[in-house]
Amino acid sequence: MGQDDETMRKGPWTEHEDLQLILYVRMFGDRRWDFIANVSGLKRTGKSCRLRWVNYLHPGLKRGKMAPHEERLVLELHSKFGNRWSRIARKLPGRTDNEIKNYWRTHMRKKAQEKKKTTSRSQSPSLSYCSSSSSICTNNPVVDSMPMIETKERSFYDTGGVEMFTIMKGKNNSNNNSFKTPTTRFSESTDGQEGHYSMDEIWKDIDLLDDSIKPVFDPYSELTASLTWDSCLSTSWTMDGQEEFGKSMFSLTSKEFSSRLTD
DNA sequence: AATCCCTTCAACCGCCGTCTC
DNA sequence: TGAGACGGCGGTTGAAGGGAT
Numbered sequence: 001m002g003q004d005d006e007t008m009r010k011g012p013w014t015e016h017e018d019l020q021l022i023l024y025v026r027m028f029g030d031r032r033w034d035f036i037a038n039v040s041g042l043k044r045t046g047k048s049c050r051l052r053w054v055n056y057l058h059p060g061l062k063r064g065k066m067a068p069h070e071e072r073l074v075l076e077l078h079s080k081f082g083n084r085w086s087r088i089a090r091k092l093p094g095r096t097d098n099e100i101k102n103y104w105r106t107h108m109r110k111k112a113q114e115k116k117k118t119t120s121r122s123q124s125p126s127l128s129y130c131s132s133s134s135s136i137c138t139n140n141p142v143v144d145s146m147p148m149i150e151t152k153e154r155s156f157y158d159t160g161g162v163e164m165f166t167i168m169k170g171k172n173n174s175n176n177n178s179f180k181t182p183t184t185r186f187s188e189s190t191d192g193q194e195g196h197y198s199m200d201e202i203w204k205d206i207d208l209l210d211d212s213i214k215p216v217f218d219p220y221s222e223l224t225a226s227l228t229w230d231s232c233l234s235t236s237w238t239m240d241g242q243e244e245f246g247k248s249m250f251s252l253t254s255k256e257f258s259s260r261l262t263d
Numbered sequence: 264a265a266t267c268c269c270t271t272c273a274a275c276c277g278c279c280g281t282c283t284c
Numbered sequence: 285t286g287a288g289a290c291g292g293c294g295g296t297t298g299a300a301g302g303g304a305t
Contacts, residue, residue: 010274010275011273011274011275011299012273012274012299013273013274031291032290032291033290033291034289034290034291045275046290046291047275047276047290047291047292048274048275050291050292051273051274051275052274054292055272055273055274056273083294083295084293084294085293085294086292086293086294097292097293097294098272098273098274098294099272101294101295102271102272102273103271103272105271106270106271106272
């Protein structure tokens with residue numbers, strides 16, 4: 001990376017950064033994170049961008065409390081895979097490894113406390129987190145009968161740029177709530193400072209942008225195809241060319257950004 | 264109303280495997 | 285084939301929210 005560490009931002013992401021990242025993932029796909037970090041002008045590392053995308057911005061993410069069947073599945077898969085959170089996550093559509101890891105920590109702490117209490121009261125230890133239908137076992141019927149989202153070891157969020165946004169648009173248009181972010185911690189940031197905001201607002205912005213970007217990024221158009229990463233490589237586009245393009249896009253406002261795209 | 268404590272979860276860190284040159 | 289770059293993963297931290305006192 002060309003940026004030295006001292007200029008790198010850390011900590012919570014701002015709405016503007018999120019928008020910026022979404023737009024660049026949209027253009028270049030969710031693969032070349034260092035590249036995206038560079039061209040987007042975000043003062044973030046590629047890793048940081050990837051993490052933000054995977055754990056928060058990805059349109060396929062479920063939000064909210066784990067459903068009982070998901071909880072059960074996590075327990076069962078953990079008994080099977082141990083702390084292989086990404087593997088577990090692959091079997092839980094819409095959940096990230098980070099989320100599951102956090103859930104497990106909380107869960108296990110609770111259980112440990114409960115266990116401590118119960119064992120101190122009686123001598124009968126309880127492994128209450130082990131559902132009755134399962135034990136520490138493989139060949140678990142629940143696990144094995146789950147519809148596998150897993151695709152050749154790729155995570156559900158591993159979509160790659162343009163196709164991904166067809167999902168995103170579907171989400172927005174269908175007015176569903178599968179990607180509702182709890183807004184408790186996110187309130188409007190009006191001053192452009194490190195702020196709190198809701199994902200709903202971000203998606204509104206994206207929707208607005210979508211209207212102007214559509215002609216270029218329509219996944220079914222030839223133009224869109226010309227912007228996929230693979231095709232960029234196979235055409236006369238060079239990395240430098242992309243970088244220049246990307247950098248020139250940076251520092252534009254959302255409106256300017258979209259109008260440049262539709263020019 | 265104040266503050267303390269617990270819970271949650273976003274984000275960072277460091278290591279490791281894979282890829283590319 | 286070896287070195288460097290990069291991406292992915294698991295562990296850990298710390299800020300914020302919310303309930304209890």
